[in-house]
Amino acid sequence: MRILLIEDDQEAAAYLAKGLREAGHNVDHAANGTDGLFLATSERYDVMVVDRMLPGLDGLTIIQTLRTAGNATPVLILSALGKVDDRVRGLKAGGDDYLVKPYAFAELIARIEALGRRVTSNQPDTKLKVEDLEMDLLARTVARASRDIDLQPREFRLLEYLMRHAGQVVTRTMLLENVWEYHFDPQTNLIDVHISRLRQKVDKDFDQALIHTVRGAGYTLRAAR
Amino acid sequence: MRPASFPLPPLLRATTFRLALSYLGIFTVSAMALLALVSWSTSVFIEWQVQETVEAEATGLSEQYRERSIQGLAEVIGNRANQDLERRAVYLLLAPDGTRIAGNLFGWPNEPGDASGWVRFTIERMDDAHFATEVLARTYELPENYKLLVGRSMHDARRVKSAINRALGWGLALTVLLGIIGGYFTSRHMLTRVEAMSRTARRIVGGDMTSRMKLTGTRDEFDQLATSFNEMMDEIERLVEGIRTVTDNIAHDLRTPLNRLRSRIDVALMTKTDTADLRRTLEETVIEADRLLATFSALLAISNAESGQRLHNFQPLNPAQLAQDVVELYEPLAEEKGIAMACHADPDLSLQGDRHLMFQALANLVDNAVKYTPPGGTVAVTVAGTSSGIEVTVADSGPGIPADSRDKVLDRFVRLDSTRSTPGNGLGLSLVKAVARLHGANLVLDDNAPGLLVRMVFTRVA
Numbered sequence: 001m002r003i004l005l006i007e008d009d010q011e012a013a014a015y016l017a018k019g020l021r022e023a024g025h026n027v028d029h030a031a032n033g034t035d036g037l038f039l040a041t042s043e044r045y046d047v048m049v050v051d052r053m054l055p056g057l058d059g060l061t062i063i064q065t066l067r068t069a070g071n072a073t074p075v076l077i078l079s080a081l082g083k084v085d086d087r088v089r090g091l092k093a094g095g096d097d098y099l100v101k102p103y104a105f106a107e108l109i110a111r112i113e114a115l116g117r118r119v120t121s122n123q124p125d126t127k128l129k130v131e132d133l134e135m136d137l138l139a140r141t142v143a144r145a146s147r148d149i150d151l152q153p154r155e156f157r158l159l160e161y162l163m164r165h166a167g168q169v170v171t172r173t174m175l176l177e178n179v180w181e182y183h184f185d186p187q188t189n190l191i192d193v194h195i196s197r198l199r200q201k202v203d204k205d206f207d208q209a210l211i212h213t214v215r216g217a218g219y220t221l222r223a224a225r
Numbered sequence: 226m227r228p229a230s231f232p233l234p235p236l237l238r239a240t241t242f243r244l245a246l247s248y249l250g251i252f253t254v255s256a257m258a259l260l261a262l263v264s265w266s267t268s269v270f271i272e273w274q275v276q277e278t279v280e281a282e283a284t285g286l287s288e289q290y291r292e293r294s295i296q297g298l299a300e301v302i303g304n305r306a307n308q309d310l311e312r313r314a315v316y317l318l319l320a321p322d323g324t325r326i327a328g329n330l331f332g333w334p335n336e337p338g339d340a341s342g343w344v345r346f347t348i349e350r351m352d353d354a355h356f357a358t359e360v361l362a363r364t365y366e367l368p369e370n371y372k373l374l375v376g377r378s379m380h381d382a383r384r385v386k387s388a389i390n391r392a393l394g395w396g397l398a399l400t401v402l403l404g405i406i407g408g409y410f411t412s413r414h415m416l417t418r419v420e421a422m423s424r425t426a427r428r429i430v431g432g433d434m435t436s437r438m439k440l441t442g443t444r445d446e447f448d449q450l451a452t453s454f455n456e457m458m459d460e461i462e463r464l465v466e467g468i469r470t471v472t473d474n475i476a477h478d479l480r481t482p483l484n485r486l487r488s489r490i491d492v493a494l495m496t497k498t499d500t501a502d503l504r505r506t507l508e509e510t511v512i513e514a515d516r517l518l519a520t521f522s523a524l525l526a527i528s529n530a531e532s533g534q535r536l537h538n539f540q541p542l543n544p545a546q547l548a549q550d551v552v553e554l555y556e557p558l559a560e561e562k563g564i565a566m567a568c569h570a571d572p573d574l575s576l577q578g579d580r581h582l583m584f585q586a587l588a589n590l591v592d593n594a595v596k597y598t599p600p601g602g603t604v605a606v607t608v609a610g611t612s613s614g615i616e617v618t619v620a621d622s623g624p625g626i627p628a629d630s631r632d633k634v635l636d637r638f639v640r641l642d643s644t645r646s647t648p649g650n651g652l653g654l655s656l657v658k659a660v661a662r663l664h665g666a667n668l669v670l671d672d673n674a675p676g677l678l679v680r681m682v683f684t685r686v687a
Contacts, residue, residue, distance in 0.1 A: 184585040187592050193557040
């Protein structure tokens with residue numbers, strides 16, 4: 001993916017750019033808001049990573065300017081401001097996701113990839129399919145190899161999120177924010193327990209496991225390599 | 226900008242004194258208006274009395290005239306003029322040719338009379354050339370062109386009037402004087418107390434946080450102010466003390482893991498050469514650093530909740546929905562530990578709050594309950610409406626908290642498990658306390674016999 005990184009902290013930017021390039025992405029870096037806005041309007045990117053506090057133009061102004069100009073490139077906001085209303089303001093300005101510093105690199109790359117591969121179609125999906133796992137979003141049913149799987153409502157939403165991001169790494173925080181819709185900090189490995197329950201139903205009776213743990217990052221749903 | 230120097234002494238600057246002066250001014254003006262009215266109506270009354278006397282005398286004289294004709298009248302006037310040693314009465318009877326028949330007035334006055342015959346003129350007193358007096362008199366035309374004048378000296382009336390005016394003047398002067406003296410003493414009294422208060426405030430500013438305002442015991446406004454001020458200082462002292470404790474605790478509790486982190490890296494640098502070994506150490510170090518960062522975020526969340534800056538995020542919440550979501554989130558974990566979870570929530574309740582903070586607080590309580598309850602135990606969450614509000618409880622069948630430690634565990638970094646064998650940073654209940662406080666809820670830790678019962682009581686907002 002082509003990624004634009006607008007970040008004034010040189011050390012953090014170098015570390016991020018290195019990590020993203022090693023993950024196979026093409027990274028452009030701007031060290032201030034003005035250069036960032038110039039690059040964002042003159043080039044095409046798949047995802048932009050924008051620091052909130054920048055010299056020149058601040059991050060939110062850049063995003064607002066782009067959105068007003070009809071640029072719909074997905075934006076991930078990086079910020080040291082972690083309060084709920086900071087987050088709300090960031091998303092209102094046109095950001096697509098919000099990550100509070102300090103963050104783990106695995107979290108950042110998972111979110112960037114989720115944003116970059118997000119399908120923006122007006123037609124809502126009615127069916128999801130990964131290998132032999134099928135989900136009917138209208139009938140709210142799940143079947144694997146034509147065998148019905150009975151899921152609780154929350155398990156259904158958890159699996160739906162994993163299937164929509166099939167092949168991508170999904171972190172525990174992303175699951176909490178998107179499946180449970182609470183911004184909170186669990187003190188225990190809650191999500192792991194929920195995933196292991198889901199595995200019991202989706203993977204246990206089948207030869208090929210679909211839900212995989214990615215060490216130090218989260219989970220991914222895909223066919224075994 | 227304040228003027229560099231203000232020429233008035235402190236007393237004259239005192240609000241009370243200025244207030245007293247302006248009241249005095251208003252009072253003086255109205256008192257003077259009242260005095261003018263009294264003085265005016267007195268003189269009207271005196272004049273009216275003189276006129277009555279003159280008319281009564283004239284009536285008497287006209288009777289004499291009717292009975293005894295002009296000679297009798299002249300005789301009576303002569304007698305009366307002689308009897309009146311004080312010479313208050315003035316008479317003059319003139320013949321048609323203008324000669325004086327009787328009376329103690331030498332000539333007819335030159336001043337013109339009014340329509341009903343009243344005339345006002347000044348005479349030199351007959352026995353004292355230096356003494357002039359005003360006379361109010363009435364003139365009568367008698368048959369055959371005889372003319373009669375009956376009058377009274379206004380001398381006494383003037384004396385009464387001026388005596389009354391003098392008395393009123395003195396009264397006014399005395400009032401003003403007493404007002405100034407009273408204002409002076411009242412404001413000096415107030416000034417003394419205000420100065421005592423500002424001295425105390427300056428002492429506190431100077432660093433003596435234990436200084437308090439003195440009460441006089443009269444329960445007046447100053448005592449009320451001093452009481453509020455002292456209560457405010459108690460609260461500030463408590464907060465400052467709290468901050469100090471927290472800072473000490475943070476320094477202490479964060480130094481330990483930082484030291485551990487450092488020595489782990491140190492040891493790895495000195496002893497490990499194998500890449501796989503170094504990698505494992507690095508991974509452990511990241512986990513340790515993440516724990517530290519989580520502790521910092523928890524501290525930040527607590528101080529955010531304590532500063533009450535999130536009020537504008539408040540929205541109507543369904544506490545039952547929150548309770549069910551928390552229970553559903555923890556249910557698999559509890560099941561894994563062999564703990565039964567229950568949720569009894571009245572779905573028709575609503576309260577104003579911050580959704581994410583409330584969820585975090587409830588999750589912290591349930592997390593603790595699941596963590597400390599042994600296998601085979603139970604954890605129950607209830608949401609119920611009471612007469613005064615909404616009560617949210619989390620009850621477990623674990624070891625509970627001894628009654629004397631229940632307040633302490635709400636403080637930051639306090640963990641009863643001295644071996645610190647269970648994971649945790651000692652901030653969970655502190656956040657619950659801060660969130661409860663932000664929502665105006667009362668947090669009570671109780672004995673569940675056995676176990677812990679945490680009660681959050683939200684008072685109903687009208």
